[in-house]
Amino acid sequence: MSLDSEALLDLSLSRGTLNRNGLGRRDGDPVAAALANSDTRIVDLTGGRALTCRVDGQLRLVHRAPRFADSAAQTLYLGHDVDGTDYVAVLHEEGDPGAEAPPGRGWRNLREAGAELDDLESGVLTTAVALANWHARHQFCPRCGALTVVEEGGWVRRCTVDGSQHYPRTDAAIIVAVTDPDERILLARGPHWPEGRMSVLAGFVEAGESLEAAVHREVMEEVGLTLTDLTYRGNQPWPFPASLMVGFRARAEQTRLTLDETEIVEASWFTRGELSFAARSGQVALPPRVSIARILIEHWHGGPIEAVSDVAATADPRAAR
Structure with missing residues (x-):
């Protein structure tokens, strides 16, 4: 693998400047301290969506001051900004009538908002979604099955029986833009994706495996x-529910494809002109702009690609990597 000066840096969900305050949140109850301060900024989260608005054309999260009722809700301490202002996520049940959007504002999920938010708020929403997803899936101890309780503002869960502590997990996954000797890019479709939706190849890193080995294995299997000329391109969190996507590019010296039909039902090589036409006409639906997959594709293309899929939100959380 090589690491060159072209390594991607401008990935939407890697821009976060939020200070997670890892040392400070160990002392006392960071949520209680934050809720006692009227300067704290509360981010309401329901069903993975946060309230947003536009200010002078810029998409922003809608913050509010703490309320008395917040102390009884599920809350997560996210961290603080450069000025020391704390951010806390308050989680609501999906469909909670108290979380209805006022006029001029709308609830957006991370796929819809991540690419447009500024560096601080991108990190705030990414962290909130990642923590909320972890808590939803890890309420019981993996060692003994007993109930766990929340500590350190939502960054730790402790078993009520054996006392073991558990931390938010991140599953490493690779994603790779494969090109051939004619500089065509390979796009593929998984069996759970709708007709026409295609992306670059990706897969989870297996136990005891390096990132580079995972790239070679996944592409061979699928x-x-x-592959040759494997090059690191960047990484970003992808909390759907708990991945870190590590991006690469690579070259295939041959073009004949042998598909593992349990993983891939369709794969094709595209020239730049072919993919641009297919995306504009709606024949191919590309991953959303917030994803590293889209950045890898557009970097190969040499610039943004207009796509019909950009205006159609996907309901399947697996449909875009």
Whole structure:
């Protein structure tokens, strides 16, 4: 693998400047301290969506001051900004009537908002979604099955029986833009995706495996290609529910594809002109702009690609990597 000066840096969900205050949140109850301060900024989260608005054309999160009722809700301490202002997420049940959007504002999920938010608020929403997803899935101890309780403002869960502590997990996954000797890019579709939706290849890193080995294995397993010129391109969190996507590019010296049909039902090579036409006409639905997949594709293309899929929100959380 090589690391060059072209490594991607401008990935939407890697821009976060939020200070997570890892040392400070160990002392006392960071949520209680934050809720006692009227300067604290509360981010309401319902069903993975946060309240947003536009200010002078810029998408922003809608913050509010703490309320008395927040102390009884599920709350997560997110961290603080450069001025020391704390951010806390308050989680609401999906469909909670208290979380209805006022006029001029709307609830957006991370896929819809992540690419447009500024560096601080991108980090705030990404962190809130990642923590909320972890808590929703890890309420019981993986060692003994007993109930766990929240500590350190939502960054730790402790078993009420054996006392073991558990931390938010991150599942490493690789994603790779594969090109051929004619500089065509390979896009593929998984069996759970709708007709026409395509992306670059991706997969989870297995136990005891390096990132580079995972790239070679996944591509060989899914489409039967061997790779050369593997280059790191960047990484970003992808909390759907708990991944870190590590991006690469690579070259395949051969073009014949052998598909593992349990993983890939369709795969094709595209020239830049072919993909641009297919995306504009709606024949191919591309990943959302917030994803590293879209950045890898557009970097290969040499610039943004207009796509019909950009205006159609996907309901399937697995449909975009």
